[in-house]
Amino acid sequence: MAKDEITKGYKLVGTRPNRPDGLDKVTGRARYGADFSLPGMLWAAVVRSPHAHAKIKRIDATKALALDGVKAVVTRADLPTGLEGEDLNLQENTLAGEKALYDGHAVAAVAATSALLAQDAARLIEVEYEVIPHVTDVDAAMQPGAPVIREGAADYSVPEGMHPNVVRHMEFGHGDVVAGFAAADIVREETYKTEATHQGYIEPHACVGQMGEDGRGEMWVCTQGHWYIRRMCAAVLGIEAANLRVTPSEIGGGFGGKTTIFMEPLALALSKKAGGRPVKLVMSRAEVLRATGPTASASMDVKIGMKKDGTVTAGQVMFRMQGGAFVGMSPIGEALPCAFACYDIPALKHEAVEVLTNRPKAAAYRAPGSPMAAFAVESLMDEMCRELGLDPIDVRLKNAAKEGSKSSYGPVYNRIGLVETLEAAKAHPNYAIPLGPNQGRGVASGFWFNHGGETSVSLAIGEDGTVQVSIGTPDIGGSRASIALMTAETLGIPYENVRVNVVETGALGVNEPTHGSRATFASGKAAVEAARQAIKEMCRRAAAEWEIEPEAVEWKDGAAQPAGPNAGKFPPMTIAEIGAKMGGTGGPISGHHETNAGGVGASFGTHVVDVEVDPETGRTTVLRYLVVQDAGTAIHPAYVEGQYQGGAAQGIGWALNEEYVYGADGRLQNTVFLDYRIPVASDLPMIDTVIVEVPNPGHPYGVRGVGETGITPPLPALAGAVAAAAGVRLRSLPMSPPKVLAAIKAARQA
Amino acid sequence: MKKVHVTTTVNGDPVEFLADPRETLLDCLRNHLDLTGTKEGCGTGDCGACSVTLDGTLVCSCLVLGVEAEGKKVETIEGMASEGELHPLQRQFIEHAALQCGFCTPGILVAAKSLLEQNPDPSESEIRFWLAGNLCRCTGYDKIVRAVQDAAAEMRGAA
């Protein structure tokens, strides 16, 4: 909490007021996706493929439709044809066409008068499959003889001679890597692997959709971005975007996984077929795990050259990533630029391929691609530091990117705070705590670009001087509070006098989702601009009443005031007075701002973790954990800490436990939380945080965005800590107890 | 399947509903009684989002059948605040920012209340093990554990 004293002259920014939606959320009143119901509503269920790869020969819904209370069945035949690119991907993932492409792929959907009846009916829908060979591992899918998932899917970038499952290829770099490696004292090359993990939001996907014969509809849905839902549903169903009004519910976590559609068009298509009755569709946990956005899995080669003093002379990576059976879903385009983004290295070569497998269509997950890349590059950095006996923070400081450094992916950095995070980590008491037997410490840094994006915000002054802000970025972790703080700070009024609402698609221009750590940055920036616009108008109204020039009026402490000696003497006109009489002074006062928000400030963080590994069981206990990250400015420090802690916890889960386990039959083996084990309260210690504040010059209050970087360092930091504690280096995640134990035993035998 | 008439007490109020014998207590609370504060995160007893008490015992309502509530007393998140006065746990959760998305919050509050009724002065590790059946994906649990500690202290009159 130490950072709160750094007020920088702000009254509200940097304080920790209660969030506006807190009361509803602790009393059970807040309405999430599945909490919404309408009169005459039907319930839906989805039939899913039990096979990883199968031709669909026949679908017969006769028996299901014969049940009393069953109102509609939809299959791919009910959807329009002729879609291309990502629209076709989305449609194909909504409902399989000729082939089921992964275990859990939707094949048909049914609507009935109750949830149980819909589930009964789904079981009566007969699907005849011809099972064909499948592949789920990224490396296996590239081997000669691997079953081809989509003929002719590779784009122009793929070099001749690669397996048809390799569908995209990417490379870039700078400098002379051959000379760079020649100049190094040691050169190491290793291969690292990460398994797919799931975002693991506790709220399953849920929506209510209603659509009439005329193709006009409405939807209530838990989503990170309702304009995306609108665009994607419209594309999949062949309707016009403006005819679909989408209202976001409260959202029970997303982490990137709720930036796209999975089953939403089914609710609309079923509703249309059922005469326009609204249809509710709620996924089970097993459906969430089998059929919604896991992340990619990765197999990565890294080569680094280092001088004895820790100077990195060259780096090279080759990443192979699969994002399921759909082209364009693996995050190679993010993973490569993130790989060496923390460092200023004279020679770099990046290369990656995207590979199709019989797995679900991957979705974004918190800093997509960055955690895998960091696991590979930061792990090898750590291995080399240990080999040379160098302090890992000193080596990072030596190579750290700074203001003016040309980034590994091209642009020159403006003011960034990596060095400050490294220095704060080094100075933190955790870094000096002595360790006992079987204990080890790991350090790693991480990066995320952050994002601006399409943003539209409106603000209106009330008759009593209170202010309502309409934003289009759903609030997942307290952004209504942070945007209210910035708006109130700008207007000079109390935080409680600003109410921020997340509004539906009919109320604003297009907004990108809450993704890329952008909500507080971009919606906040637009809200500040909207507030400034309203201030200008309020000054104009005051000037008109005082009969002076608008330029002779300034806004201070929530009121218009005459500025300068020549403006005349008038008592301040408060926002409440201006609001009370605005009907007679020219009508409603509002502000509006829309932008493709620029001025993004890159995000860096450094983590330090101590673990103890039980040599008898291979189990890793996290003893203490430190997150240091540059927030730019922490608008509401408590929710900034929350992002740091939550990101670290997800990274710890990815490092130690979580993984998609596919059987030889290509079916997902762990489809419940008991088997897909995310960290529970007793797995974790308190998570210490240090908020570094290197303000982003591109934001009125210096915000960078804080959501994503925190998931990145835990993977390599834990690998380093486990290596130090157990004397074995795991280059494949997760470091589950059986794997660690096997490595310990193998090391003993060797 | 033929429906069963169930008479029970929820948050002190007498209620009745018709349940399909296959429906869980969670389904009945949410869909027959419109008490949607109790959440479903998994339906398999692994996440605790559906936590309620049944005759004072903490249960996952997704693992209890609706018909089993007959003649019992059910307490849900909607009954936690009394006469407009938040329970100290509810207030501490807001003040500590112990919720992000808030989806796990009702279950965690119900579970934590049940802990403090049995153990007014739990250690950090007792809190962590008690709440091990309540998954939260957003917070990393740090602020949740602190909020429970402070609520416990407040309830003991130590704060």
Ligand code: FES
């Ligand atoms: S919904 Fe009951 S434990 Fe998850």
Ligand code: FES
């Ligand atoms: S606050 Fe989101 S799951 Fe706990």
